Amino acid sequence: MNGVTAPIGQTPAMRRVLLTGASGDIGTRLRKLLKPLYPELILSDIRKPDDLVRGETFIQADLADAAAVHAMMKNIDGIVHLGGYSGEGSWDAILNANIIGAYNVFEAARLARVQRIVFASSNHAVGFYPRSTTIGVDAHVLPDSRYGVSKVFGEALAALYAYKHGLGALCIRIGNLNDHPIDERRLAIWLNPDDLVSLIRIGLERQGLVYEIVYGMSDNARAWWDNARAYELGYQPKGRAGDHVERAMAAQRGIAPNPVADAFQGGAFCSDQFSFDLAKIKSN
Numbered sequence: 001m002n003g004v005t006a007p008i009g010q011t012p013a014m015r016r017v018l019l020t021g022a023s024g025d026i027g028t029r030l031r032k033l034l035k036p037l038y039p040e041l042i043l044s045d046i047r048k049p050d051d052l053v054r055g056e057t058f059i060q061a062d063l064a065d066a067a068a069v070h071a072m073m074k075n076i077d078g079i080v081h082l083g084g085y086s087g088e089g090s091w092d093a094i095l096n097a098n099i100i101g102a103y104n105v106f107e108a109a110r111l112a113r114v115q116r117i118v119f120a121s122s123n124h125a126v127g128f129y130p131r132s133t134t135i136g137v138d139a140h141v142l143p144d145s146r147y148g149v150s151k152v153f154g155e156a157l158a159a160l161y162a163y164k165h166g167l168g169a170l171c172i173r174i175g176n177l178n179d180h181p182i183d184e185r186r187l188a189i190w191l192n193p194d195d196l197v198s199l200i201r202i203g204l205e206r207q208g209l210v211y212e213i214v215y216g217m218s219d220n221a222r223a224w225w226d227n228a229r230a231y232e233l234g235y236q237p238k239g240r241a242g243d244h245v246e247r248a249m250a251a252q253r254g255i256a257p258n259p260v261a262d263a264f265q266g267g268a269f270c271s272d273q274f275s276f277d278l279a280k281i282k283s284n
């Protein structure tokens with residue numbers, strides 16, 4: 001099934017939008033890009049951003065602290081949930097920040113009757129697909145890390161809260177967000193920051209959206225992902241990975257080959273702590 005968009009419905013009024021993970025790499029960029037669109041943007045993170053400016057509203061909160069998460073949800077219309085660990089971490093770190101943290105956010109959103117949530121999922125939810133394969137959003141999950149497992153968990157929470165409680169949800173399996181792709185793998189999964197904003201707007205504003213998964217990538221002939229559903233929802237990416245091929249491939253020449261990382265879409269997340277036999281996966 002390709003996600004569900006209800007045939008009728010109102011475009012939700014997105015006045016107060018909460019951005020979790022506002023001090024992280026992506027959050028720091030989104031703070032500036034989302035503010036003109038959602039003037040009442042509320043920022044949150046476990047760590048206060050160093051460069052908060054007048055007019056920005058910040059709430060310091062540990063997502064593993066349910067009471068703190070519930071408190072910041074008051075009068076929120078929509079959430080962009082980036083918060084948590086953004087790479088591989090110990091089980092304790094992932095459990096607290098990404099698993100318990102995500103649960104607290106969804107549950108608080110339900111109780112506060114939030115209308116929409118955009119969940120920052122990741123390509124690492126499906127990182128063990130070979131680079132020779134093109135996958136859509138209905139391919140079964142193949143996480144490449146504890147981090148990837150936590151993103152699968154978040155997608156599952158999003159489905160549960162959408163179908164059971166009407167919390168409209170868009171899960172964006174983000175590739176690599178940067179001004180330009182920085183190596184061969186990142187060339188295949190590159191996401192221009194403005195294109196992420198376009199996807200977020202679909203998640204928060206598209207009429208009738210119930211539950212969807214899309215890939216967070218820009219326009220890309222080299223892609224490993226079929227992003228047809230995003231286009232059906234109105235996505236019109238501006239970034240073109242094809243404009244950056246030479247630079248990315250030049251950077252790749254400086255990177256040592258790794259048979260496991262190079263075989264799979266998730267790259268080094270796959271080779272990290274790998275203890276199986278690559279030949280057995282390939283012959284599977």
Ligand code: 15L
Nearest residue numbers: 086087122123124175176186
């Ligand atoms: C991610 O999900 C991470 O948050 C980011 O730091 C990058 O590692 C990215 O994936 C990637 O795959 O390049």
